[in-house]
Amino acid sequence: MEALIDIQKTRIAFFSTQPYDKVFFDKYTTDFNFDINYIESQLNNKTVELIQDETIVCVFVNDVVDAEVIELLAQKKIKIIAxxxxxxxxxDLEAAKNHDIRVCRVPSYSPEAFAEHAMALILTLNRKTHKAYNRVREQNFSLNGLLGFDLHGKTIGIIGTGNIGKAFAKIVKGFGCKILAFDVVVDSEMEKKGVIFTDLESIFKQAEIISLHCPLNEQTKHLIDEEAxxxxxxxxxIINTSRGALINTSDIIQALKNGKVGYLGIDVYEQEEKxxxxxxxxxxxxxxxxxxxMSFPNVLVTAHxxxxxxEALTQIALTTLGNIESLLTKEDIDNKLALLA
Incomplete structure (x- = not known):
């Protein structure tokens, strides 16, 4: 296949730039011979105008890449959304196809990072180490209000058993928990290691801790709602390190108020882009x-x-740049899961 773009002249418009993005992408960009234009703003229908002579855009989780934006990108001669x-x-993958724009992603990068953070939320909420830290710094050595529970023997429900869900199950197994899991595909290897695959309703009814590790789509949006x-x-x-809209925020607030939900740990939030x-x-x-x-004492929020x-940021940089290089020099990329359109 003829290259989409002259690789020697490749410029990338890099949206939603954070200082750490520059550190990791600059470290490897020279190996790929790309020129990156770092843009702090999120991509949306207004910031498209910040694209100058770039032919590729690199975006993150809260950038807006809907049909309107993709049409504007096509007008700007963008060929790849990475x-x-x-x-x-x-x-909007359909819009990208209609405008002959290729789309690629990083399908897996350090699943252990996500799994370990989910466990960190569980342990912090349970043993209240964040509160103990602040209390001791003020010379308050009382244990009142810091009572936790043993994780050993508890039933933990894992919704979504992809790479992150698998990594989380391994960690949970080490704590001696009973593990219930739900996914559209049952993982026989996980079953051999003692994970019990069941339906969502059984997890909702039986689990004392529920951790979400599934993608956001039409079927999973507001998976955790009033009915659930x-x-x-x-x-x-309830722990969510996946996507904010898996949880109906107003419903979870009501459940916190009435005591149904005793602990909530979220690294993602439905309206986090703002x-x-x-x-x-x-x-x-x-x-x-x-x-x-954030007003609830039993809620812990971390900001994505x-x-x-x-390790994760290194993999993100190398995979993203590698995906772009593959699409510039050949029709496909080695990792089929990375190519979306």
Whole structure:
């Protein structure tokens, strides 16, 4: 296949740039002979105008790549949309195909990073180490209010058993937990290691801790809603390191208020594109739901931090640049899961 673009003249418009993006991508860009234009703004229908003579855009989880934006990208002569993440629910793939724009992603990068962060949320919520840290710094050595529970022997439900779900199951197994799992495909290797695959309703009814590791799509949006919450055990712990819209925020707030949900740990949030990856410490946040969530003493929010390890960022940079090079020099890329359109 004839190359899409002259690889010697390849320029990439890199949206939603953070300081750490520059560190890791600059480290490897010279090996691929690309020129990156780092843009701090998110990609949307207004910021498309920031693209100058680039032929590739590199985007992240909260960039808007809908049909309108893709039409504007086509007008700008963009040939490749490279996602530096696994999820692609923010991209209109049909529109990309219609405009002959190739789309690629990083299907897997350090699943252990996500799995370990999920466990960190569980342990922090349970043993309240974040509260103990602040308390001791103020010379308060009381243990009142810090009571936790043994993870050993508890039933943990894992929804989604891809690479991250598998990694999380291995960690949970080490704590001596009973593991229930749900996925559209039953993993026989996980079954051999003691994981019990069952339906969602059984997980909702039996699990004391539920951890979400599934993609966001039409079937999984608001997977955790009023109906699902009504089936769960009182004082259930819910962990989400996947996508914010898996949880109906207003429903989970009500469940926290009435005591159905005893603990909530989220690294993602349904409206995070207006908040996460920014320093808003001097601003008045207008999102009432995130403010309400953060007001609960049994809620722990981290700002899309699960991926943030040296190993993960290295894999993201190398895979993203490798995907782009493959699409520039040949019709396909080695990892079929990386090519979306």
């Amino acid at each position: 996602l530096r993440c696994a999820g692609f629910n923010n991209v 919450l009504s089936m769960m055990k009182k004082n259930v712990m 908040l996460f990856f920014r320093d808003l410490s001097d601003d008045i946040i207008q999102d009432d739901e995130i403010q309400r969530l 931090q699960a991926f943030f390890t040296n």
